[in-house]
Amino acid sequence: MTTQRSDATTTTAAPSEPTSNAGPHPASPPAQSPAAPAATPSAEGRIGTGSRGTRILGLVTLAGIALGAYLALVSSPQDENMGDVVRILYIHVPIVSMAYVGCVLTTVASAVYLWKKSVWWDITAAASAEIAMVFTALTLVIGMIWGRPTWGVWWVWDARLTSTAMLLLLLLGYLAVRRLPSAAGTRSKRAAIVGLLLLPNVFIVNRSVTWWRSLHQGTTILNTLQPKIHDQMAITLVFAMAVVALVFAWLLVHRWRLAWLEEQVLGHDLDQAILDRRAEAGFEPGYGAAPIAQPTTPGVDAP
Amino acid sequence: MSDWGYVAMAWTITVAVLVAYAVWIIVRGRSLSRRVPPEDRRWL
Numbered sequence: 001m002t003t004q005r006s007d008a009t010t011t012t013a014a015p016s017e018p019t020s021n022a023g024p025h026p027a028s029p030p031a032q033s034p035a036a037p038a039a040t041p042s043a044e045g046r047i048g049t050g051s052r053g054t055r056i057l058g059l060v061t062l063a064g065i066a067l068g069a070y071l072a073l074v075s076s077p078q079d080e081n082m083g084d085v086v087r088i089l090y091i092h093v094p095i096v097s098m099a100y101v102g103c104v105l106t107t108v109a110s111a112v113y114l115w116k117k118s119v120w121w122d123i124t125a126a127a128s129a130e131i132a133m134v135f136t137a138l139t140l141v142i143g144m145i146w147g148r149p150t151w152g153v154w155w156v157w158d159a160r161l162t163s164t165a166m167l168l169l170l171l172l173g174y175l176a177v178r179r180l181p182s183a184a185g186t187r188s189k190r191a192a193i194v195g196l197l198l199l200p201n202v203f204i205v206n207r208s209v210t211w212w213r214s215l216h217q218g219t220t221i222l223n224t225l226q227p228k229i230h231d232q233m234a235i236t237l238v239f240a241m242a243v244v245a246l247v248f249a250w251l252l253v254h255r256w257r258l259a260w261l262e263e264q265v266l267g268h269d270l271d272q273a274i275l276d277r278r279a280e281a282g283f284e285p286g287y288g289a290a291p292i293a294q295p296t297t298p299g300v301d302a303p
Numbered sequence: 304m305s306d307w308g309y310v311a312m313a314w315t316i317t318v319a320v321l322v323a324y325a326v327w328i329i330v331r332g333r334s335l336s337r338r339v340p341p342e343d344r345r346w347l
């Protein structure tokens with residue numbers, strides 16, 4: 001099933017359909033009152049953003065978190081320089097990696113949205129940007145906690161740290177643009193333009209340790225020609241990255257569905273507001289209907 | 304603070320933030336899904 005937004009500039013696809021086809025208009029009266037609870041037992045069973053697939057994904061993720069925590073906190077050896085503080089990196093590196101993925105996904109989805117005007121891609125960009133914001137904020141906090149025992153300071157205006165902070169500000173700006181009061185299509189277009197800036201910023205953050213003199217360490221995992229990491233540490237780190245990728249995927253699916261629900265509720269509320277306003281003005285339901293009662297005061301035009 | 308203190312702080316904050324964010328998504332999703340017709344929330 002597909003729908004179109006009420007501003008007639010964008011199309012909305014069903015949750016599982018990234019394509020856009022003709023379909024009913026959300027401005028038409030909703031099949032169910034927005035405030036009404038789910039009416040049937042089968043509908044009650046679908047309450048929420050979960051599904052069989054996400055429940056399986058969640059269970060696998062929880063098992064991975066347990067095993068990952070064991071590997072990182074118990075099994076993995078100390079670092080000869082950092083000692084036990086290295087165990088912070090088993091969450092710091094995977095989380096910043098998935099923050100990058102979220103930013104790249106936002107940029108790709110924004111570009112496709114600007115091309116196809118599909119709400120499916122708009123929602124994908126919004127969902128991934130919000131998760132990327134959470135992961136980037138966590139990256140900075142965890143990095144500060146790691147920096148205090150390692151560098152002796154919580155924060156330093158290093159190229160990597162500063163560029164990451166700028167990336168967080170850009171993500172906050174993207175989410176702020178999405179909340180500006182405007183028509184849905186205009187809002188999405190503005191946000192998508194901001195979203196295009198995320199990928200270049202991620203590239204700058206990633207390359208900052210190479211381009212400028214930085215206190216932050218350089219590439220470790222991807223430096224395959226000269227590996228500088230112990231085997232068990234590498235295995236633990238790669239496993240942790242896989243687990244955090246599962247966390248990211250679980251959050252993305254649920255956040256996408258939540259954003260979809262927000263779009264639907266917004267459309268239904270708008271429908272109801274239009275119907276209420278038309279009823280107040282004395283219009284029959286339906287487009288182009290004549291007013292029920294014409295003004296009776298001589299010399300006063302109808303509104 | 305010992306090294307393990309910093310490790311515990313980092314892991315605790317990470318887990319707490321991610322759990323809080325996941326719970327917020329689930330709770331808000333359950334709330335909004337009651338206002339949307341079943342045919343508009345046929346998940347994958």
